[in-house]
Amino acid sequence: MxxxxxxxxxxxxxxxxxxxxxxxxxxxxxxxxxxxxxxxxxxxxxxxxxxxxxxxxxxxxxxxxxxxxxxxxxxxxxxxxxxxxxxxxxxxxxxxxxxxxxxxxxxxxxxxxxxxxxxxxxxxxxxxxxxxxxxxxxxxxxxxxxxxxxxxxxxxxxxxxxxxxxxxxxxxxxxxxxxxxxAAVDRFDITLTGTGCHAAMPHLGRDALLGASQLHQLLQGIVARNADPLDSAVVSVTQVHGGEAYNVLPETVVMRGCTRSLSAEMRDLIETRMRGISTGLAASLDLKITLDYHRGYPxxxxxxxxxxxxxxxxxxxxxxxxxxxxxxxxxxxxxxxxxxxxxxxxxxxxxxxxxxxxxxxxxxxxxxxxxxxxxxxxxxxxxxxxx
Incomplete structure (x- = not known):
C-alpha cells in the first residue's frame, strides 16, 4: 500500500x-x-x-x-x-x-x-x-x-x-x-504429588503422571465446553516435567503454561475452572495438586x-x-x-x-x-x- x-x-x-x-x-x-x-x-x-x-x-x-x-x-x-x-x-x-x-x-x-x-x-x-x-x-x-x-x-x-x-x-x-x-495473559504452575513406585508394581503408587495426562485434557475442556464459542480464549500447557528413570513412576510432576483471554469475565472463568478441575481430579486420583496462578497484563x-x-x-x-x-x-x-x-x-x-x-x-x-x-x-x- x-x-x-x-x-x-x-x-x-x-x-x-x-x-x-x-x-x-x-x-x-x-x-x-x-x-x-x-x-x-x-x-x-x-x-x-x-x-x-x-x-x-x-x-x-x-x-x-x-x-x-x-x-x-x-x-x-x-x-x-x-x-x-x-x-x-x-x-x-x-x-x-x-x-x-x-x-x-x-x-x-x-x-x-x-x-x-x-x-x-x-x-x-x-x-x-x-x-x-x-x-x-x-x-x-x-x-x-x-x-x-x-x-x-x-x-x-x-x-x-x-x-x-x-x-x-x-x-x-x-x-x-x-x-x-x-489479550490478558496469565501464567500457571501446577504441581501434582503422588507416591512414586517401580513400574512393575504400579498398584503400590499413586501415579502423578496419569494425573498430569488427565489434567491436560480436562484443561482443554475449559475452552471447548465452558467458554462461549463466540469469545476467544486459549489454555496452553507448554511444559511437563517428571521422572528420571525408564522404570520408575515419579512422585512429582510439574506442569506449566499460560492462558489468554479477551475479557475480564473469561479470565476469571478460566482461573475458577482450573482451580475446580484441579481439586476434583486430586480427589479422584488421590493426589495432591497445587495450582499457582499468576496474573499478568490485563x-x-x-x-x-x-x-x-x-x-x-x-x-x-x-x-x-x-x-x-x-x-x-x-x-x-x-x-x-x-x-x-x-x-x-x-x-x-x-x-x-x-x-x-x-x-x-x-x-x-x-x-x-x-x-x-x-x-x-x-x-x-x-x-x-x-x-
Whole structure:
C-alpha cells in the first residue's frame, strides 16, 4: 500500500532513521534504559521542550503546550529491549551481547521523536501534547510504574494513545478495534504429588503422571465446553516435567503454561475452572495438586470513541485505504492495558509489511514506517479527526 505523507514528515525520515540506528545499537532491558532515556531527553531538549526524567524508574515525559482549545492528549512510546542475541546481520546491529531491540521499541521512540520534532516547528496544536517514553513494557509493567508515579494526574492526561509496528500486516495499514485489542495473559504452575513406585508394581503408587495426562485434557475442556464459542480464549500447557528413570513412576510432576483471554469475565472463568478441575481430579486420583496462578497484563481494552478517532486520524493522515476494515484483536499482551484501565484511549497496530516476526533474532524494524507512524502521531496531536 502506498502512503502519501506531508512533505515535512517525509523530509524528516532521514533524521528518524539516524535516531533509530543509534538507539538500536544500545538496547537496554526494562528499568535499565538509562542511555536510551538520556538520548530521548537530549533530543527533546534540542527541540525546546523540557523533559522530565525518572518517572516510573527510567521514563521520560515532555509537554508541548497547545492553544487550550482541546484537552491534553498523551502519546506513548516504549523504550525497552529484549534478552535476545541479535542475528539480523545489520551494520548497526546491537553492540550489547545478548540484548536486542527485537520488538521495534527503538523505532517507536524514533517515530514519536519525529512527531515531536514536527509539532515543535508547526503552529501550536489545539491542546497540550504529552510525549511519554515508557520503560519496561516487555516484562516489568512500566506503564503501571508510571501510573504509580502520578503520570496521569501530574501531566493532566485525560486520554492516551499507543502504537506498535506489526510485521505481517500490510505496510501502512492501521488496525484498531473497538474494545479488546490485545489479550490478558496469565501464567500457571501446577504441581501434582503422588507416591512414586517401580513400574512393575504400579498398584503400590499413586501415579502423578496419569494425573498430569488427565489434567491436560480436562484443561482443554475449559475452552471447548465452558467458554462461549463466540469469545476467544486459549489454555496452553507448554511444559511437563517428571521422572528420571525408564522404570520408575515419579512422585512429582510439574506442569506449566499460560492462558489468554479477551475479557475480564473469561479470565476469571478460566482461573475458577482450573482451580475446580484441579481439586476434583486430586480427589479422584488421590493426589495432591497445587495450582499457582499468576496474573499478568490485563486485557488491552480500547474505548470506542477514541478508537474511532484513531482510525479517522489514520484515514486523514495516511490515506483512504489505510484503515483495516475488519480489525481483529491479537492474543499477545501489552502493558498499555494499565493506561486504558485508568483513561479512555486507543492502542493500534501499524502494518510493517512482510518480514521476520517480533521477538525474532532476525527481526528488523522497517525504516520506511518511521514517517508513517510519525504522521499518525502528528494527526492525533493536531486533532485532524475532529476538523
Amino acid at each position: 502506498t502512503v502519501a505523507l506531508p512533505a515535512s514528515l517525509a523530509d524528516g525520515a532521514a533524521e528518524m532513521r539516524t535516531w533509530l540506528r543509534a538507539l538500536h545499537q544500545m538496547p537496554e532491558l526494562g528499568y535499565e534504559e538509562h542511555k536510551s532515556a538520556a538520548f530521548v531527553a537530549a533530543r527533546l531538549g534540542e527541540m525546546g521542550l523540557e523533559p522530565v526524567t525518572g518517572i516510573g524508574g527510567t521514563g521520560v515525559v515532555a509537554v508541548l503546550k497547545g492553544q487550550g482549545l482541546a484537552p491534553p492528549i498523551g502519546l506513548r512510546a516504549d523504550m525497552d529491549a529484549l534478552p535476545i542475541e541479535e542475528a539480523s546481520g545489520l551494520d548497526w546491529a546491537s553492540r550489547v551481547p545478548g540484548v536486542m531491540h527485537a520488538c521495534g521499541h527503538d523505532g517507536h521512540m524514533a517515530m514519536l521523536l519525529g512527531a515531536a520534532r514536527h509539532l515543535t516547528k508547526a503552529p501550536p496544536p489545539p491542546g497540550d501534547v504529552v510525549f511519554i517514553f515508557q520503560p519496561a513494557e516487555e516484562t516489568g509493567a512500566g506503564a503501571a510504574a508510571m501510573i504509580r508515579d502520578g503520570l496521569l494526574e501530574r501531566f493532566d492526561i485525560p486520554e492516551i494513545y499507543g502504537l506498535h509496528n506489526w510485521p505481517g500486516l500490510e505496510f501502512g495499514r492501521f488496525l484498531a478495534c473497538d474494545g479488546a485489542q490485545m 486485557v488491552t481494552q480500547n474505548s470506542a470513541k477514541e478508537a474511532g478517532l484513531a482510525r479517522e486520524t489514520a484515514l486523514r493522515m495516511l490515506g483512504p485505504a489505510s484503515v483495516d476494515p475488519a480489525p481483529k484483536p491479537s492474543l499477545a499482551s501489552e502493558d498499555f492495558a494499565y493506561f486504558l484501565e485508568k483513561r479512555p484511549g486507543c492502542y493500534g497496530f501499524l502494518g510493517a509489511g512482510p518480514g521476520p516476526a517480533l521477538h525474532s533474532p532476525r527481526y528488523r524494524f522497517n525504516e520506511d514506517l518511521l514517517p508513517v507512524g510519525a504522521a499518525w502521531w502528528v494527526g492525533l496531536a493536531q486533532r485532524v479527526a475532529l476538523i
